Amino acid sequence: MPTIVVDVMPKAELLDPQGKAVAGAFSRLGVSDFTSVRIGKRFELTVEGEVTEDVLAEAKRVADEILSNSVIEDVVGIEVVE
Template identity: 60%
Template sequence: MARYVVDVMPKPEILDPQGKAVLGALPRLGFAGVTDVRQGKRFEVELEGEPSDALLAEVREMAEKLLSNPVIEDFEVHVQ
């Protein structure tokens, strides 16, 4: 079984209201020194077979077509 992880994050120039909300809450909870927070998504995809370049390419295609919005998000895919 091959397991891949897709991490999706908003592009740096895109506003991240969820990240800003977390950033505002952290000092109220006693966490000092945090200068920025960005919130993203993580997908774990299991495929039949052993990890390979072909399966990695297939997961990248999944990320481009469904798991992310390429207009406002960047993603990284790696084998776990």
């Protein structure tokens, strides 16, 4: 069955306290290759049958209206994986 993956991230202009905490932990653990961390959400929507343009449009609508908070988050990706 195909799966539609939706990725949601905090808006770039907003602080990401979780990411900041992980970045702080990295430095305490000796990880120095990364300058910052941003933490988002991943949703996997399983589809019965074929992924049509209508199904993708519905996934986009659901991502925008239900899975993300448009005030503080952006839907950054919607892709089909087999």
